[in-house]
Amino acid sequence: MLKRKKIGGVQEINAGSMADIAFLLLIFFLVTTTMDTDSGILRLLPPVVVEDVKMDVNKRDVYEVLINDADMLLVEGNMMDIKELRAGAKEFMTNPSNNIDLPEKRRVTSAECQQKIAEYRSGVASTSDPKLKDDYQKLMEKWEDRLAAVRLLGEYNELPPNAVISLQTGSKTSYDMYVKVQNELEAGIRELRDDLCKEKFGRKFTELDDKTDEDKAIIKAIRLVFPQRISEAEPVDVTKKPS
Amino acid sequence: MSRFKDKGGKATPAISTASLPDIIFMLLFFFMVTTVMRETDLKVKITLPEATEVTKLEDKALVDYVYIGPPTSAALGTEPLIQLNDQYAKLEELDPWVKAGNERRDEVLQPKITRSLKVDKETNMKIVTDVKQELRKANALKINYSTGQGR
Numbered sequence: 277m278l279k280r281k282k283i284g285g286v287q288e289i290n291a292g293s294m295a296d297i298a299f300l301l302l303i304f305f306l307v308t309t310t311m312d313t314d315s316g317i318l319r320l321l322p323p324v325v326v327e328d329v330k331m332d333v334n335k336r337d338v339y340e341v342l343i344n345d346a347d348m349l350l351v352e353g354n355m356m357d358i359k360e361l362r363a364g365a366k367e368f369m370t371n372p373s374n375n376i377d378l379p380e381k382r383r384v385t386s387a388e389c390q391q392k393i394a395e396y397r398s399g400v401a402s403t404s405d406p407k408l409k410d411d412y413q414k415l416m417e418k419w420e421d422r423l424a425a426v427r428l429l430g431e432y433n434e435l436p437p438n439a440v441i442s443l444q445t446g447s448k449t450s451y452d453m454y455v456k457v458q459n460e461l462e463a464g465i466r467e468l469r470d471d472l473c474k475e476k477f478g479r480k481f482t483e484l485d486d487k488t489d490e491d492k493a494i495i496k497a498i499r500l501v502f503p504q505r506i507s508e509a510e511p512v513d514v515t516k517k518p519s
Numbered sequence: 520m521s522r523f524k525d526k527g528g529k530a531t532p533a534i535s536t537a538s539l540p541d542i543i544f545m546l547l548f549f550f551m552v553t554t555v556m557r558e559t560d561l562k563v564k565i566t567l568p569e570a571t572e573v574t575k576l577e578d579k580a581l582v583d584y585v586y587i588g589p590p591t592s593a594a595l596g597t598e599p600l601i602q603l604n605d606q607y608a609k610l611e612e613l614d615p616w617v618k619a620g621n622e623r624r625d626e627v628l629q630p631k632i633t634r635s636l637k638v639d640k641e642t643n644m645k646i647v648t649d650v651k652q653e654l655r656k657a658n659a660l661k662i663n664y665s666t667g668q669g670r
Binding site for chain 2 (some may be wrong): 319463
């Protein structure tokens with residue numbers, strides 16, 4: 277042995293089979309791998325309400341979208357093609373012609389925000405009831421958010437707090453149609469946000485980077501102006517609804 | 520001249536395969552890094568609907584899947600069934616499934632878990648609505664309608 281080493285040096289290990297081993301592993305990972313990340317429409321379900329709360333909702337504040345068992349749309353009492361739904365949702369969110377059947381928009385001004393913030397701040401300072409204090413604090417924070425939005429975007433029209441797009445389906449409605457409708461509603465809101473963002477900042481809303489503080493503030497403000505309020509509410513059997 | 524003749528007489532040398540393992544290893548590492556193990560065998564047929572307004576689910580570790588669709592084996596009929604983990608499940612089993620999913624993760628992360636509904640597009644809304652109601656009752660409120668990227 278020793279003699280041999282001296283003559284020929286260290287003998288090389290045959291690396292020919294290395295490729296085979298690596299191939300084997302490679303094929304294993306090729307088979308088990310899933311490249312696609314899951315994507316879809318994210319939604320937040322409302323929590324279960326324990327007691328029966330009768331919400332006082334003005335009819336003009338609800339954009340009612342019904343899909344029947346034959347996948348046909350009934351929007352605000354009228355038949356509608358799905359192609360028109362996006363425009364319909366946008367009209368509901370903006371109410372450009374101050375239609376009395378659509379939500380009443382309220383102008384938010386910086387003066388009003390400052391006044392309300394001062395009001396609630398003195399409220400927080402004067403009351404000793406911790407619950408009331410908490411409520412004032414929350415209200416104050418809401419107005420502070422509005423003020424931040426006004427500073428970024430200028431005065432804007434605010435949707436009423438209970439304005440909502442309500443989506444109801446029949447039991448035989450196809451899931452495909454349901455997703456299409458969700459998609460159109462989402463697209464409507466996204467387009468409004470994009471337009472506003474483009475007008476003010478020259479960029480699309482979807483292009484904003486939520487990792488920088490500046491863009492985060494913009495996102496927050498725009499979300500306040502055009503909130504995504506698509507209700508995943510209690511299922512109601514639309515087929516039994518009296519017409 | 521005689522030199523050239525000499526060379527021509529020899530057989531072409533074999534191409535060195537010494538670098539082949541390196542290439543394969545490179546590919547291997549790529550797949551090892553990008554891979555996510557397929558955790559379940561699908562027992563229901565699912566063709567996802569398509570949508571344009573999709574968000575990507577960032578953290579795969581925080582997503583649980585509910586599969587709804589017609590069973591793959593014809594013996595079970597064509598009515599859509601729910602699949603959780605590796606087996607068919609009834610509606611009542613959603614609640615314990617949600618709890619099990621919560622317990623697997625850290626408390627802090629529990630509210631961030633998304634339940635992704637992978638539903639066949641031909642399915643009726645009834646079963647989807649039922650599942651949604653069960654998820655609500657189990658306080659699993661963050662859901663995702665899994666779709667393909669359309670258009």
